Amino acid sequence: MTLLRANILFVAANLLHTADHQRQGTAGLRWEILAGGSAITIAAIASLVLAWRKDERAPIFGAVLGLSAAAGIAASHLAPHWSAFSDSYPEIHADATSWVVVLLEIAGALLLAAVAVRELRRASNGAPRAAVVAGSGRST
Template identity: 30%
Template structure:
């Protein structure tokens, strides 16, 4: 049996991460962009751009792809947790699914999409860390 290299794992994880981005984005489109504040929409758009750039770096085999994966993965996981999974303590920075109003359109799919995204965020960050660690070990 052949062991999967950290770079291969990162590429597979980046593919799953891309699917999670699309699923989460689809939920936002389903709910309507007016279900979230302008701040959440702006930050979400910036996250999406950085995430897609990271995926591009990973699939092109760019040396900084792993570092970008660590950054966007952990930053996204923290951001989505704050925005969706904590109570509405953050005002315009919140799209809390906890006790969401009916007008927010939060469904089981919303929960699935957010948790899938957060899990994929953590996975790509860990995969990026594995690549960075393997590079350090090969230098030593």
């Protein structure tokens, strides 16, 4: 799986989740939920653009986005109500479609994080390492 493909899958899952919110109706959602979801969508598109351009920052951006999005989406939708960022699916009795879509988005975020971390590890394994000159305490 490439970083670009993982980004495409995450953006698709994110847009599907957004469409599901529209299907459910957004009248009962607090502005914090709408802002948080919008921020994830904007970051997902930015991550996709970075990966498409093969920008050297794409792996770190994807890793941070994937982990934080998975945590934020899970906290918002899977956990019981805990803050203004809560849209607890168990408490609103979300239907099966909504559950499948939100779990797909969380899985997509975790996949993005895993692929991005793999890319970071590859880059660090191929990076030149400084040699320490014996006894001098200097690196070359």
